[in-house]
Amino acid sequence: MADPFDEVYCRYGERLxxxxxxxxxxxxxxxxxxxxxxxxxxxxPPRTAVDGHVGPWLFRVxxxxxxxxxxxxxxxxxxxxxxxxxxxxxxxxQARDLDAxxxxxxxRLPPMFRAAFLLRANHDLAFREVGRALGISERAAKHxxxxxxxxxxxxxxxxxxxxxx
Amino acid sequence: MNCDEVREALAxxxxxxxxSEHAARLDAHTTACEKCAAARERQxxxxxxVYAPLAVEAAAENxxxxxVERAASSRRVSRPFRRLVIPCVASFAVGVLVTLAVLxxxxxxxxxxxxxxxxxxxxARPVIPPPLRRIH
Numbered sequence: 001m002a003d004p005f006d007e008v009y010c011r012y013g014e015r016l017x018x019x020x021x022x023x024x025x026x027x028x029x030x031x032x033x034x035x036x037x038x039x040x041x042x043x044x045p046p047r048t049a050v051d052g053h054v055g056p057w058l059f060r061v062x063x064x065x066x067x068x069x070x071x072x073x074x075x076x077x078x079x080x081x082x083x084x085x086x087x088x089x090x091x092x093x094q095a096r097d098l099d100a101x102x103x104x105x106x107x108r109l110p111p112m113f114r115a116a117f118l119l120r121a122n123h124d125l126a127f128r129e130v131g132r133a134l135g136i137s138e139r140a141a142k143h144x145x146x147x148x149x150x151x152x153x154x155x156x157x158x159x160x161x162x163x164x165x
Numbered sequence: 166m167n168c169d170e171v172r173e174a175l176a177x178x179x180x181x182x183x184x185s186e187h188a189a190r191l192d193a194h195t196t197a198c199e200k201c202a203a204a205r206e207r208q209x210x211x212x213x214x215v216y217a218p219l220a221v222e223a224a225a226e227n228x229x230x231x232x233v234e235r236a237a238s239s240r241r242v243s244r245p246f247r248r249l250v251i252p253c254v255a256s257f258a259v260g261v262l263v264t265l266a267v268l269x270x271x272x273x274x275x276x277x278x279x280x281x282x283x284x285x286x287x288x289a290r291p292v293i294p295p296p297l298r299r300i301h
Contacts, residue, residue: 009229017224027222034224035232042236103219120180121216127181142182149180152215 005042008054013038015123016062022118023066025107033065059125059133063115070111098156105155113148120145166194171201175208 016037021030037058046057106114112134119130120141131141166174171194177183178191195201225231 005233009232013229014224017228018218018221021221022219030221031225031228035228035235038232039236039239042232043239098214099219102215106219121212122218145180146177146182149176153176153211156215 005038008041008058009038012055012058016058019059019118019123020062020066022106022122023063023111023115024069029069033062033069036065037062056125056129056132059119059123059129060135063119063133064135067111067115101156102152105152108155109148109151113144113151116141116144117148117152121149166190168194168198168201171195171198172204175201175205179205179208179212 013034017030017034020033021027024030024033040061041054041058046054106117109117115134116130119125119133120127125133127141127145128138130145131138134141134144136144171191174183174187174191178188183191195205
């Protein structure tokens with residue numbers, strides 16, 4: 001008979017690790033927090049899993065651990081002025097270093113906004129699940145995602161403009 | 166919707182942030198308007214690139230084994246600990262309750278001490294002797 005933990009680990013192990021690595025920007029920290037998440041799962045499994053899946057629970061625990069770790073770092077204020085992203089959209093296929101810029105700008109987002117962005121954009125969670133993972137409402141999850149996205153695209157657009165000069 | 170409104174809401178549409186009615190109106194506009202359809206395509210390409218999961222280092226090879234080992238060792242520690250601590254705490258609590266009950270029966274209720282009458286303080290007044298009478 002297959003070990004039930006094998007199934008859960010195969011399904012979520014790599015995803016959780018990748019999420020934590022992007023959230024914390026550090027693979028070693030991701031290893032440590034991923035381990036902590038699954039140890040908690042094994043020792044205190046969730047009583048009720050939504051739709052029979054433990055994914056939202058695991059993402060919630062991983063998010064809490066990741067945000068706790070990031071809280072020690074200095075917060076970054078969000079700019080609010082709108083920026084035209086059309087030029088960025090036009091150059092997107094040509095930019096060689098775009099991945100590095102994206103990585104850097106995601107790393108500059110405040111942790112809660114970064115988590116909302118990663119869960120939705122990278123891991124394709126529904127906003128309701130993003131809200132559950134962050135311990136906030138679906139509406140608040142949408143708000144945080146929108147602000148993170150706008151901030152990220154604005155910074156990428158600005159970086160592109162500066163690079164063109 | 167006009168073109169400006171559509172361009173402003175395109176990002177939200179692609180991210181699934183619009184209400185269905187609003188999304189339907191935007192879709193109808195982009196189907197009919199070539200420029201907005203092209204803008205939508207560009208925004209979709211941008212998202213595809215920016216939202217693509219960034220490559221990260223894979224998890225440590227022995228991560229799964231480490232998880233299972235740590236979970237097992239923490240259970241090994243916690244079980245005997247619970248076996249010892251829970252009965253100790255329970256018996257201590259029972260002892261405290263019994264002691265309190267016994268003391269509550271033996272010790273008479275304290276009688277509230279009588280309150281001393283308030284002392285009035287008068288200002289010192291000069292004593293004026295009564296006027297002297299003449300005795301004939």
